[in-house]
Amino acid sequence: MTGALLSIEDLHVSFATRRNTVDALRGVTLAVNPGETLGVVGESGSGKSVTALAAMHLLDRAGRVSSGRIVFQGEDITHLSASALRAVRGSRMSMIFQNPRAALNPIRTVGLQIADAIRAHRRVSQAAATERALDLLRLVLIRDPETRLNAYPHELSGGMCQRVIIAMAIACEPDLLIADEPTTGLDVSTQKAIMDLIAGIAAERAMGVIFITHDLGLAAKYCGRVVVMKDGRVVEQAAPNKLFNAPRDPYTQRLVAASPTKVSRIEDLVVEEGVATLSRGPVFEQAAARRSAVVPLPVGERVRVRGLRRLWSDGRTSIRAAQAGERYNTIGASAPHPNPLPNGERERAEFGAISARPTYGSSPLLRVTGLTKRFGASTAVDGVSFAINAGESVGLVGESGSGKSTISRIVCRLLDQTEGEIRFDGTAIDAEPARTFNRSALRKDIQIVFQDAHDSLNPRFSAFDCIAHPLRKLMGIRGRAVLTERVFDCARRVGLPLELLDRFPHQLSGGQKARVGIARGIATGPRLLVLDEPTAALDVSVQAVILQLLVRLRQEENLSYLFVSHDLNVVRMLCDRTIVLRNGRIVEQGRSSDLFANPADPYTRDLLAAIPEFNPTAAVEAKVAEPAIALGAKRQPRARQVPSPGGEG
Amino acid sequence: MRSARAIIIRVGERLLSSLPALLGVLVVTFVLMRVLPGDPAVFFASGPNAGQAEIDNLRQRMGLDQPLFVQLMHYLRDVGTGNLGNSLTTGQPVLTDLRQRLPASLELTFTAFTLAVIIAIPLGIAAAMRPNSLIDHGVRFVCTLGVCVPTFVSGLILIFVFYYILGVAPDPTGRLDIFVSAPPSVTSFMLVDFLIAGDLEGWMAAAKQLILPSATMALFVIAPLARITRASMLGVLSSDFVRTARAVGLSSVKINIVYALRNAMLPVLTIAGIMFSTMLGANVLVEKVFSWPGVGSYALDALLSSDYAPVQGFVLLMACIFVIINLVIDVLYGIADPRISVA
Numbered sequence: 001m002t003g004a005l006l007s008i009e010d011l012h013v014s015f016a017t018r019r020n021t022v023d024a025l026r027g028v029t030l031a032v033n034p035g036e037t038l039g040v041v042g043e044s045g046s047g048k049s050v051t052a053l054a055a056m057h058l059l060d061r062a063g064r065v066s067s068g069r070i071v072f073q074g075e076d077i078t079h080l081s082a083s084a085l086r087a088v089r090g091s092r093m094s095m096i097f098q099n100p101r102a103a104l105n106p107i108r109t110v111g112l113q114i115a116d117a118i119r120a121h122r123r124v125s126q127a128a129a130t131e132r133a134l135d136l137l138r139l140v141l142i143r144d145p146e147t148r149l150n151a152y153p154h155e156l157s158g159g160m161c162q163r164v165i166i167a168m169a170i171a172c173e174p175d176l177l178i179a180d181e182p183t184t185g186l187d188v189s190t191q192k193a194i195m196d197l198i199a200g201i202a203a204e205r206a207m208g209v210i211f212i213t214h215d216l217g218l219a220a221k222y223c224g225r226v227v228v229m230k231d232g233r234v235v236e237q238a239a240p241n242k243l244f245n246a247p248r249d250p251y252t253q254r255l256v257a258a259s260p261t262k263v264s265r266i267e268d269l270v271v272e273e274g275v276a277t278l279s280r281g282p283v284f285e286q287a288a289a290r291r292s293a294v295v296p297l298p299v300g301e302r303v304r305v306r307g308l309r310r311l312w313s314d315g316r317t318s319i320r321a322a323q324a325g326e327r328y329n330t331i332g333a334s335a336p337h338p339n340p341l342p343n344g345e346r347e348r349a350e351f352g353a354i355s356a357r358p359t360y361g362s363s364p365l366l367r368v369t370g371l372t373k374r375f376g377a378s379t380a381v382d383g384v385s386f387a388i389n390a391g392e393s394v395g396l397v398g399e400s401g402s403g404k405s406t407i408s409r410i411v412c413r414l415l416d417q418t419e420g421e422i423r424f425d426g427t428a429i430d431a432e433p434a435r436t437f438n439r440s441a442l443r444k445d446i447q448i449v450f451q452d453a454h455d456s457l458n459p460r461f462s463a464f465d466c467i468a469h470p471l472r473k474l475m476g477i478r479g480r481a482v483l484t485e486r487v488f489d490c491a492r493r494v495g496l497p498l499e500l501l502d503r504f505p506h507q508l509s510g511g512q513k514a515r516v517g518i519a520r521g522i523a524t525g526p527r528l529l530v531l532d533e534p535t536a537a538l539d540v541s542v543q544a545v546i547l548q549l550l551v552r553l554r555q556e557e558n559l560s561y562l563f564v565s566h567d568l569n570v571v572r573m574l575c576d577r578t579i580v581l582r583n584g585r586i587v588e589q590g591r592s593s594d595l596f597a598n599p600a601d602p603y604t605r606d607l608l609a610a611i612p613e614f615n616p617t618a619a620v621e622a623k624v625a626e627p628a629i630a631l632g633a634k635r636q637p638r639a640r641q642v643p644s645p646g647g648e649g
Numbered sequence: 650m651r652s653a654r655a656i657i658i659r660v661g662e663r664l665l666s667s668l669p670a671l672l673g674v675l676v677v678t679f680v681l682m683r684v685l686p687g688d689p690a691v692f693f694a695s696g697p698n699a700g701q702a703e704i705d706n707l708r709q710r711m712g713l714d715q716p717l718f719v720q721l722m723h724y725l726r727d728v729g730t731g732n733l734g735n736s737l738t739t740g741q742p743v744l745t746d747l748r749q750r751l752p753a754s755l756e757l758t759f760t761a762f763t764l765a766v767i768i769a770i771p772l773g774i775a776a777a778m779r780p781n782s783l784i785d786h787g788v789r790f791v792c793t794l795g796v797c798v799p800t801f802v803s804g805l806i807l808i809f810v811f812y813y814i815l816g817v818a819p820d821p822t823g824r825l826d827i828f829v830s831a832p833p834s835v836t837s838f839m840l841v842d843f844l845i846a847g848d849l850e851g852w853m854a855a856a857k858q859l860i861l862p863s864a865t866m867a868l869f870v871i872a873p874l875a876r877i878t879r880a881s882m883l884g885v886l887s888s889d890f891v892r893t894a895r896a897v898g899l900s901s902v903k904i905n906i907v908y909a910l911r912n913a914m915l916p917v918l919t920i921a922g923i924m925f926s927t928m929l930g931a932n933v934l935v936e937k938v939f940s941w942p943g944v945g946s947y948a949l950d951a952l953l954s955s956d957y958a959p960v961q962g963f964v965l966l967m968a969c970i971f972v973i974i975n976l977v978i979d980v981l982y983g984i985a986d987p988r989i990s991v992a
Contacts, residue, residue, distance in 0.1 A: 058895055060887060061780075082901070090898030097896075102889040105908050107915075107986055116907075117897040152987040168897050 004071070005176055005208040006055060006093070007031035011068030013047075013054050013232075024050045024063070026232040034175065035206040037199070039223030039240065041213055041255070043539035044510070047232040048212045052178045055210075056095050057085050073175065091121040094169035098181040100161035104153035110137075110164045111149035117168040136167035140197060158400075159190035163197065170201060176208040183218070187399040187566060188610040195222055195612075214539065216259045217612035220244055228252045258544040260569035262596075262613060266551050269544030363426055365390040365560050366411065366528055371420035373406050373584075380406045382584040384420075388528065393554060393561035395575030395592065397568055397607070403584035405532060408564045412448045412530045413437035424528070444474040444524035451533040453513035457505040463512075464501040467491065467519045474524045490519040493556070494549060511542035515549070522553060530562045535570065547574060568611055572596045580604045656980055663979065667972040674968040675728060675961070679721055682957045689713070689737060689955045728965070734958030738951060743962035747944060751966070752837035753824055754936070754943035758929045760840075760859050761866035766921065769871045773878025773917075774910065780883060788879070792872035804865040804938040811861060819857050821939045829854045862939040866932055870924050877920045882913040915986055922978035926971045 013025040025047045032038040040048045053059050055070050057080065070078045072093060080088065089095075097103045105113055114136055115129035124132070130149070137145035140163040153161055162182055169177055179198060183191035199222050202209045213219050219226050220240040227237040228249065236249040247253045258269050364387035373381040381403040388394045396404045409415035411422065413434045422430040424442055432440050447470070450456035457466050467487045471477045477486060491498055496515040505513055514534060521529050531550070535543040547570065553559060565571050571578055572592050579589040580601065588601040599605045690708040708714050712723060727734060733743040776788040798806075811818035819826055824839055829851055832842040840859070843852035885891060886909050894904045933945035944963055951959035983989050 056896055058892055086898050086900065088898070089896055095896040097889060097893060099889060103893045105890045105894070105912065106988060107912060108907070116894070116899055116903065120897060120899045120903070154988050165893060168893070171897070 003033065004031040005034045005036070005073060006210070007071045008051065008055060009069040009071065011051065011054060011070065012066045013050055013059065013063055014066050015062045016064070017062065024232055025054070025068075027068070028229070028232065028234055030227050030234055030237070032176065032208050032210055034208050035202075036225065037202060037209040037211055037223045039211050039213065039219035039226035040229060041216055041219045041226060042229035043214060043255070043541060045231075046229040048229050049180050050232075051229070052095065052180050052210060052212055056089060056093065056178065058095070086120075090117060090169075090174065091172040092174050093176040093178070094172075094174040095178040095180065096162070096165045096169045096182050098184050100158055100165050100182075101153060103165055104161055106153055109150050109152055110156070114164065114168050114171060117171045121172045132171070133167070136171055137164070139170075139201070140164070140167045141193075142167075157190075158186055159194060162186065162194050166194075166197065166201070170205075170207075173205065174207065176210070177202065178210045178212070180212045181214070182211075184214070188568070188607060189399060191218075192610040192612070198222075215612060216244060216256060216540075217261070221612045228255065254541055258540040260540075260543075260567065260573060262569065262572075262611070264569070264573065266544075266547050266573045270541075270548060364388055365392075365425055366562070367421075367423045368407075368411065369421040369423075371407065371410060371422065372418045373403070373410060373415070374418045380584050381410070381417075384581070384584070384586055386579055386586065386589060388560050388562060390527065390560055391554070391558050392577065393563060393575045395571035395578040396562060396564045396581060397566065397571050397578060398581035399566070399607075401583070402581040404564045404581050406584075407581075408448070408530045408532050408562060410434075411528075411562060412446045413440075413443075414448070438473075444470070445527045446530065447521040447524060447526040447528075448530040448532060449517050449521040449534045451536050453510060453517045453534070453537065454505055456517060457513060459505055462502055462504055463491075463496070463508065463516045466505075466516050467501075467523050470520060470523045486523070487519075490523045491515075493522065493553065494519040509542075510538050511545060514538060514542070514546050518546075518549065518553070522557065522559070525557070526559070528560045528562065530564070532564045533566070536565070536567070543570070550574060568596070568608060580607065656983070659983070660976060660980065663976050664972070667976075671965070671968055671972065675725065675965060676721065678961050678964040679724055680717070682960060683717055683720075685955070689957060724961075733962040733965070736951065736959045737956045738954055738959070743958045746947060746959065747962055747966055749837075750942055750944045750947050753941060754929060754932065754945060756824075756838045756840065757859065757862055757866070757935070757941060757943060758925065758932060761863035761932075762870070762921075762925050762928060764863055765867040765870045765874055765924075768867065769874035770878050770917070772871070773875040774882055774905075774913075776875070776879040777882035777886060777913075778905070785879075788875060792875050795868045795872040798868070799934075800865055800869050800932075801934040801938050803868050804862065804935055807861050807865055808938070818861050819854070821861060823940050823942055824855065824858055825851075826854050826858065862935050862941055865935050865938070866928055870928060873920065874917065874924065878913065878917050881916045882909060885909045885913040888912075911985075915982065918978060918982055918985065922974050926967075926974050929970060930967045 008028055008030050011025050011028045012023065014021045014023045028047065028051050030038070030040070030051070040051065042048045050059070050063070054063070054065055055072075057077075059065075065078060068078070069076055072088065077085075077088060104110065108116075111130055111133050114133035115126065118124065118129045118132050119126070122129075134145055134149055137148055142148050142160060142163050148156070148160070148164075153164070156164065166182075177198070182198065183194050186194065195218060198209065198211075201207065211219065211223055223240055225237065226240045226243050228235050228243070228251065230251045236243065236247065236252045243252065244256050247256050254270075260269070366388040368387070369385045371381055371384040372379065384403070384407060386394070396407060398404045406415065410417045413429060413432065416434045417430060420430065421428060424446065427442065429437070429440070429442060429446075437443055457463075458469075461469065464487055467490050468477075468483055471483060471486050477483050487501065488498055491501060494515045496512065496519060500508060500512060505516070508516065517534065534550075535546050538546060550561070551574065554561060561575070563571060563575050575592050577590065578592045578595050580587050580595070580603065582603050588595065588599065588604050590600075595604065596608065599608055688704075688708075690704050690711060690713055705714075712720060715723075724734075731744070733747070735741065736743050736746055739746055772788045772791070776785040779785055808818070808821050812821060825831055832839070832846040832848055832851055835842050835845050839855040840852060843849070843855055886905075890912075891904060891908055894908045899908070930945070932941075932943065933949050935941065936943040936946040937949070944966065948960055948963035950956075951963070
């Protein structure tokens with residue numbers, strides 16, 4: 001490892017929790033050379049951020065390096081004193097983070113913050129530091145830098161904040177920049193701009209970069225070498241085209257397969273066995289659920305304080321979720337159905353398994369005409385018209401601020417429009433204010449699945465109660481036996497192991513919470529399900545499984561989807577038609593296959609061009625031409641033994 | 650954007666919008682006083698054997714024979730012209746009484762509040778810097794003790810120890826030792842007036858009188874202030890922007906003071922404002938224990954003797970002070986936190 005800029009050797013990091021210690025890193029070895037860009041990929045919990053934080057000595061109080069070495073520019077910095085560390089951080093090695101808005105001091109102007117970073121290492125006057133800060137803002141391509149110097153973080157967009165943080169990080173010309181998911185949560189076009197900026201600066205200054213991401217496309221595009229991490233270990237490392245075209249490790253194979261690309265189909269995303277795929281029905285699902293291991297909770301796990309704190313911090317989302325699933329009982333069961341079904345049908349729709357639905361003529365299920373929403377002086381949605389047919393899946397894409405979430409909220413009546421008409425199954429629903437829509441008989445026909453699977457579940461409700469809530473409120477189901485049967489049925493349909501129904505949201509994994517959210521959405525047997533970025537917070541492998549679930553549910557229950565997402569590949573795979581939004585207006589809409597193949601509008605073309613692309617040409621089947629630098633098998637005892645594609649070991 | 654003009658407009662708006670609340674306070678107190686049992690006329694008649702005629706005469710003079718609504722209208726008219734009525738106990742206009750006594754309460758509260766802030770905030774910060782350490786547990790213990798012991802008990806204990814046993818504190822009899830001559834009144838704040846008069850000996854005497862009651866009051870609010878400071882500081886220290894500050898190598902002083910503390914003080918500011926108003930109104934017990942001639946004990950005495958005007962005046966005064974303090978906090982908050990738009 002001589003000559004490496006930073007080398008991490010067999011690093012172990014553990015976190016002390018109330019009950020025991022958790023090993024976050026179990027022997028990580030990696031190195032980055034001067035001027036090299038090293039990608040670190042892996043899913044949440046794989047330890048990629050912990051590795052970076054350990055190198056920067058930024059682990060929080062509970063984290064501790066238990067063994068291993070961190071060598072930076074030939075110097076062992078594993079156990080550096082605070083003062084020596086201060087000389088390293090910022091001036092020789094710097095770091096930028098996810099969530100740029102929160103990463104800046106909210107009550108200090110960005111100019112002062114950049115000047116702080118300069119003056120931490122250089123003995124210069126405040127005026128000189130400010131002058132330098134201005135240069136840096138120009139360097140990171142911020143428009144109108146003189147004005148921005150005196151701006152507070154909240155006055156800047158997320159992308160701008162990230163540029164400011166980059167300016168701070170490179171202010172003292174470090175030799176190594178660690179970028180921890182710097183573009184997660186930003187739009188594709190902003191993401192591209194930020195990544196190009198980092199790559200440009202790195203190339204210009206011959207700065208080493210460790211780029212941590214969960215997005216294989218980004219890693220492939222910007223990194224010279226990529227390290228794949230899983231469960232606190234490095235499982236594989238190689239140049240990106242080798243790694244992604246011919247992954248050797250089973251985990252990398254799964255990861256590559258699960259990452260949506262321009263050509264991927266949902267069926268291809270999952271190579272893992274024991275997971276529901278398209279052709280498998282509820283019966284199989286149930287068996288699979290039973291088979292899949294449910295990790296028992298340690299005693300006392302049930303009542304953890306975190307849940308309570310969540311209750312306060314996340315109240316808003318869960319209340320919104322509750323609104324979507326609530327109807328006051330006053331009108332309840334007696335409310336006439338606008339489209340009365342024959343008795344038998346109604347019976348089936350309300351209590352039976354909702355499988356085959358009658359098609360309601362040829363008119364679209366949802367028709368939105370001239371929808372406009374203004375917030376004060378700004379117009380979020382500006383005269384949007386579209387329709388969704390029964391059983392159709394329509395994608396709504398656009399950058400943040402394009403109005404896609406606003407439209408989804410208005411369509412499912414959680415928000416009132418300013419103008420415009422919304423007809424659901426021929427009935428105008430725009431007149432019913434969002435506040436009272438929960439009493440409408442149509443409430444159970446239009447349901448929503450929220451972006452944040454965690455925050456949209458009531459932290460004091462078990463998974464069972466979360467799913468039962470709309471059944472109680474909207475269907476008026478009271479009897480314990482009937483309710484249990486219905487909840488179990490919903491859980492089976494979304495592939496949620498029944499053993500998990502007693503658990504509270506914080507005791508479930510991201511994918512399990514997503515399933516609970518979807519089960520709640522379909523519990524009332526809706527005809528239109530609004531999906532507001534339901535997979536945005538999930539790892540790609542979990543996303544793949546959830547996407548398959550959504551495809552299967554749509555087929556089995558004849559559901560219509562309004563799918564909101566910024567991930568264009570996902571929309572292409574899941575949606576029959578796609579609507580592209582910009583600044584509250586529709587710029588283009590059409591069949592997904594046509595739209596993605598031949599975008600008519602320049603804006604759509606830009607959006608598509610900004611998607612980081614990697615092309616694992618039929619990765620799993622590919623014959624391994626040159627063996628990648630696979631690490632010893634003993635480093636991956638937990639990886640499942642999926643037959644290696646080439647057969648060689 | 651955050652110009653002085655914007656602040657003035659905001660202040661004006663806030664003052665205007667607080668008028669209905671003040672009116673509500675006036676009416677509610679007025680009605681409450683009338684509903685409470687006790688007839689001031691009976692109370693203030695010349696003696697226990699005063700005849701019905703004398704009482705009726707008194708009632709008529711006090712306007713108590715008129716319907717409640719008419720009384721209320723008269724009262725509102727009086728308040729509107731700046732007349733809060735006369736105290737039957739002291740025989741003086743309520744406004745004069747309050748003007749004489751409010752400085753005593755304010756001086757006591759200010760001192761106690763400053764004392765509490767000076768002690769509580771460093772304690773909170775120290776606890777937050779080393780969570781679950783000995784310091785943290787020590788602070789928690791002191792805080793718990795502070796809240797557990799009622800002010801009149803802690804006041805009596807302080808008097809017992811420092812006056813009776815150690816003999817270092819002066820008699821707990823008001824703002825000034827009877828042998829010290831009061832300074833010429835300029836601000837009505839003893840400490841300030843002594844300083845203006847250049848009488849350092851007198852200043853010391855006044856300060857000595859002040860120290861025990863203000864310590865008693867401070868003890869009670871140290872706990873919430875320190876706890877809020879700790880919680881807020883802990884939250885900020887684990888925030889993303891403090892991590893960024895560490896990542897670019899800022900000094901720990903800069904991180905802890907400029908980045909962490911300034912942000913952590915925002916919620917403390919809000920709580921401190923509420924604390925101050927509460928202290929001002931709730932220091933009756935301390936005023937009683939230390940024979941402090943403040944507005945709290947004045948109102949209590951008036952209440953016990955069914956003397957309407959002083960109680961009403963006191964409540965109105967407190968409501969006004971509450972409005973003003975909230976306003977000050979609001980403006981300070983707007984200056985401290987750029988995210989709050991002032992206009």
